[in-house]
Amino acid sequence: MDLDAYVVAHAHEWARLEELVRVRRPSGPESDELVDRYQQVATQLSVIRTSAPDAEVVAYLSSLLHKARISMLAARVLSWRAVGLFFTHQFPAALYRLRWWWLGCMAGNILVTAVLMWWLVDHPEVEQTLLSPEEVDRLVNSDFESYYSENPAQDFAARVWINNAWVSALVLVSGITGVLAIYFLFTNVLNLAVVGSIMTRHDRADLFWGLILPHGLLELTAVFVAGGVGLRLFWSWVEPGGVSRTNALAQAGRITITCALGLAAVLFVSGIIEAFVTPSPLPTWARIGIGVLAEVVFFLYVFILGRQAVRQGHTGDISADLLEDRVATQA
Known part of the structure; x- marks a missing residue:
């Protein structure tokens, strides 16, 4: 895989996730997009780790996903629906x-x-x-x-x-x-x-x-x-x-x-x-x-x-999408 081409192709998606992470009080559509972008970038990180493990890119995406995960968790904790x-x-x-x-x-x-x-x-x-x-x-x-x-x-x-x-x-x-x-x-x-x-x-x-x-x-x-x-x-x-x-x-x-x-x-x-x-x-x-x-x-x-x-499948554990940065994919 050509890592440089892959980075150029997906850089705008990573930039968008950074924007969503910085939003203090995201709207409903923005929260949904945050989750979608998180899963998307997690998939891309998995691809890079598998096919072209560049340390700098992996570190950047891991940090970005960590921030996104905290944002998602905060949004869930602060919502009455999450409490319910x-x-x-x-x-x-x-x-x-x-x-x-x-x-x-x-x-x-x-x-x-x-x-x-x-x-x-x-x-x-x-x-x-x-x-x-x-x-x-x-x-x-x-x-x-x-x-x-x-x-x-x-x-x-x-x-x-x-x-x-x-x-x-x-x-x-x-x-x-x-x-x-x-x-x-x-x-x-x-x-x-x-x-x-x-x-x-x-x-x-x-x-x-x-x-x-x-x-x-x-x-x-x-x-x-x-x-x-x-x-x-x-x-x-x-x-x-x-x-x-x-x-x-x-x-x-x-x-x-x-x-x-x-x-x-x-x-x-x-x-x-x-x-x-x-x-x-x-x-x-x-x-x-x-x-x-x-x-x-x-x-x-x-x-x-x-x-x-x-x-209904609940175990008492936290949601699976908050446990890992990696999403199983096929490169």
Whole structure:
């Protein structure tokens, strides 16, 4: 192939792509043209790499495609349609495909919590090594209940959301190590079991569950999802499943990011419930009912919307056209 002639023949197309990349707020037709030009230039780059790999031309086109890809991604992220597609297809598909991981994580953590709480209730001497009698008295009679109402609801909601999102992010990211994710999950359920056992032994189990369940069902589910997805990230490089470990880990990592963004929204909902419903004057059955309703909606979201999205071919990964600069062609 005559590279000089090829460059001259297609230089105007590359120049047009440069113009489109510089447009800050492209119109609908310009966005469509940007995608078309991106695919066109990616094809041309593939041809050059195959037939006449000139380093300077390859570097120029690779840089141009990188800028175009960022422009396309920015346009998608900023559009409400992209946000809608994320929550109706991408996120639920990821949750559904990884359901056995986080359902297993949930079941395991519930079992561990129940065993720990039962054991701690039967061994009151452990309580004395953790808290002084004065601290236990404050926890049982005032601190546990006042925690949910001592700050303005909107401030408390924001603080809870940030804290829970941080915990979930830690579990997700540490999942690649396997051990750290399990450690963070165990620390979380241990704290729950300790407080629950103390409240139970002092005949305040009704107060404990009445304040935990409204928001805790959805909140803990989100943490367990993070744990399951994080452990799947770890398993992707232990058992890549017929592809290279690099590719398996890269795909699992992208799906993990999808779950992290989606879980931030789930935890926002649980934070609102914790700030406005948990400490509200509503009867206990009504507050717990709201928590159960939120949990049921989440499971319907996963197993109805998620299953439909998977059947339509969604995986939870980002769009294929944003993954590579190369387009398979025949020279």
